[in-house]
Amino acid sequence: xxxxxxxxxxxxxxxxxxxxxxxxxxxxxxxxxxxxxxxxxxxxxxxxxxxxxxxxxxxxxxxxxxxxxxxxxxxxxxxxxxxxxxxxxxxxxxxxxxxxxxxxxxxxxxxxxxxxxxxxxxxxxxxxxxxxxxxxxxxxxxxxxxxxxxxxxxxxxxxxxxxxxxxxxxxxxxxxxxxxxxxxxxxxx
Numbered sequence: 001x002x003x004x005x006x007x008x009x010x011x012x013x014x015x016x017x018x019x020x021x022x023x024x025x026x027x028x029x030x031x032x033x034x035x036x037x038x039x040x041x042x043x044x045x046x047x048x049x050x051x052x053x054x055x056x057x058x059x060x061x062x063x064x065x066x067x068x069x070x071x072x073x074x075x076x077x078x079x080x081x082x083x084x085x086x087x088x089x090x091x092x093x094x095x096x097x098x099x100x101x102x103x104x105x106x107x108x109x110x111x112x113x114x115x116x117x118x119x120x121x122x123x124x125x126x127x128x129x130x131x132x133x134x135x136x137x138x139x140x141x142x143x144x145x146x147x148x149x150x151x152x153x154x155x156x157x158x159x160x161x162x163x164x165x166x167x168x169x170x171x172x173x174x175x176x177x178x179x180x181x182x183x184x185x186x187x188x189x
Contacts, residue, residue: 015123019143022134024156029131033124040117047110054103062094 014032017025068076069085077093079085094100137143 011120011123015120015127017127017130017134019134021155021159022131022138023152024159025131026135027156028159029124029128033121033128036117036120036124040114040121043110043113043117047107047114050103050107050110054100054107057099057103058094061097061100062090065090065093065097 014035065077069079069090079089083089
């Protein structure tokens, strides 16, 4: 099982913020949050299924062990044939049965996945707060410098295309756009 990411989900990339493209980051924040919320819901569903399956395996195993012991098949469970069978012995045999252990391991893995995704959803909440604070800093002039206007729609489309291909690249900054178009940097006097 992979930590923090499942399949095509790149947690480290999704939590990262480009402070030079806050507008694009804000446009994508709901999608990222929804992605991890959906993954969390699916993981909770899997957890419920695993818990039910584990309980079913325990019940079926307990029934099989009881039937075997009633038929005198004590050797299969490393028990002396003269031992008095009670619920504690049966419960211990159920707990140590390989099928029950496997089912419980699946439940443990599902609990882990839910915990990881709860953390990822929480990280998306923290990311939202960080975006809000970065916007406040920007409005306060923290990032002020002379720049040319950028084409936000083009940058966002470019960013979406890069993410569809699954490559880790940054969006073009205003400086990179100027370099590719051959425009010279305007200076304030």
